[in-house]
Amino acid sequence: MFSPLYLLYGFMVLSFVGMAEYRGWSTDTMNEVRNIPRSIRDNPGAYRSIYSSYHHYTGGK
């Protein structure tokens, strides 16, 4: 007989994937910020990005 435990586990894995796709989850590094004022559209430079100057150098080989 198929192990009912494994099938249950498999069902849960599939449910998780379905949920992830439905809710639009992602594994990419992301930072949520709030209350960005509308004035940024006119003055993009005023926005302070967390990531500015945060680049990692990859040289050649």
Add this chain to the structure above:
Amino acid sequence: MSTGTPPLPNPPAKPQVKSLHCPQCGTAITLRSFQQAVTVVCESCHCILDAKDPTLKILQQFQAIIGELPPMIPLGTRGKLRGTDYEVIGFQRRSIESEGVRYDWHEYLLFNPYKGFRYLSEYQGHWNDITVCKDLPIVRSGFVPNANYLGETYRHFQTAQAETGYVIGEFPWQVRVGERATVTDYVRPPRVLSCEQSAGETTWSVGEYRYPQEIWKAFNLKGQPPEPVGVFENQPAPATVSVKQAWLAFLLLTVFLLGLMAFNDMVASKDPVFNGSYRLASGPAKGEASFVTDVFELKGRSSNVEVKTNANVFNSWIYLNYALINQDTGQAWDFGREVSYYSGYDSDGHWTEGSHKDTVIVPSVPPGHYYLRIEPEADARHPEITYTVSVRRGVPVLKFYGYALLALFLPVLYVTFKSISFERARWAESDHPILQTESD
């Protein structure tokens, strides 16, 4: 129906357990099998006696080695096997030699006056419940010979010369210490078919594996049974799930997974909401590098947003600080992406590193009006770089399917690996130590 027979003048006495004395040393000898014994052994002086002879003629006297282990189930012990009571009436230690090493096993002869004889064999803590075959198995030779018994095929495990090293108790056949027989075992776990050949006589018996606790319980023995060592030839595999079933379940789940993937691909909107091309001038940044895109609408329910960057970098990099900003709510997602591509030649030939493309998924973005704030950065000495930014609403994330497949696969891999290593251990002791799988 049975009436009318005249009463017998001397009704036959109930068969009784006989008590005799060893002609060599006088020790009392008990016969438990009611005239069925052919040989009986005196425990004290190790004489094998003719049980059919009223004078108990001595047939052989053997030397018992010091340290000979007494039977784990003492003679005279009664136990219940397959619903019938049996008494242990005989015991033998037999051995085979393989590559200079002697392997001992023990055989217990069990008796019931109505049902006859059975055997228990014990080897390194592994037990087998054995009986003589009524039907003759059919042997097929070949690369791996096998034997067919009662419609089931047993695989050849081992052929060896067995020698009897020690006997006590009584037996319904001739026993001698030092006698040899060729023993061939065929296995089909949990059963084993054993063919014993000696002096032109062939006997087939079939055994079924028993766990030590079962034997201890059946015979009401004290203490703990010895732990089995290694894997025995017909020991059943411990897994409750067969490897075949596990793979079938895995395939079934994979089919469902693929179905889910196809379904998701169909229903995902993959709506291209924005596309822009830009140029980053060469040289150090002059003035404010950041800019904002036009506003675009993200429709539908809360789902992901894919931002694809494509840059024509060559042996250089561009770094983009992205912010996806909701014009109305002020909620934003801040992320940075690098696009770099290098290639060249060295002693191994041509090499490349990196890619012209980058894709990022922003999770769970509610519907609304959005724009991107982009701030590019590049190496101070970079040439001019042109890049495009494409945004799509609601894309399937294939990564999750990969993770799911792995998650489904790992338990099956584990079960398969355990089964293979168990079977490897089983066949390691045989004449065929190559990898064999248990047939279901």
Add this chain to the structure above:
Amino acid sequence: MTRPIANCPNCGAKVVFQWSSSVQTVCTYCKSILVRTDVDLKKVGEVADLPPDSSPIQLNTEGIYHNKAFVVGGRILYEYEQGGWNEWHIVMNDGASAWLSDAQDEYAVSFAVTGQALPAASQVQIEQQYIWNNQSYTVTVITEAHYKGVEGELPFQYWDKTDVTFVDLRSQTGKFGTLDYSDDQPALYVGEFVDFDDLKFKNLRQFEGWS
């Protein structure tokens, strides 16, 4: 079915034949072997005390074989190099005679088979095959046995045999055969092994210490 009752010609005791098919019986009092003729009982010999044996079956034990009830009527005892066995004469409830052999508590039921070409004793060898009634039988064991005695009712005359040759044969379908060379003409019996439990015995012998 009338039960012929007569008197033992040797000692005068009452002798009963339970089955009309019985030809021979043993007087329980004086151990004379009595053969039934049309007219009377004739004493043909005497049975020495039977060697003690350990068969759980006794005269008048009852059982069931393939849904037919039977009663144990008599037996022939044999001994050979490795021990002994009994051939119990059993009478089925339809009157047919059969043989229940009991060797070291291994049981088999067989019936006499007539009309087959049977080899002479000298021709038989181990591993040889014969075909009877479309079944192939292979010779497994050739046994020299000594007749040890008789008891009860038998469907033929059988006494005072000395050494008898028996040939055991097996088929691959679980049947076995026996060639009996007790008489000048060989006799063939064909049957199968049976489990003790399947025979559903009643009225078995009691053993001390065993229920």
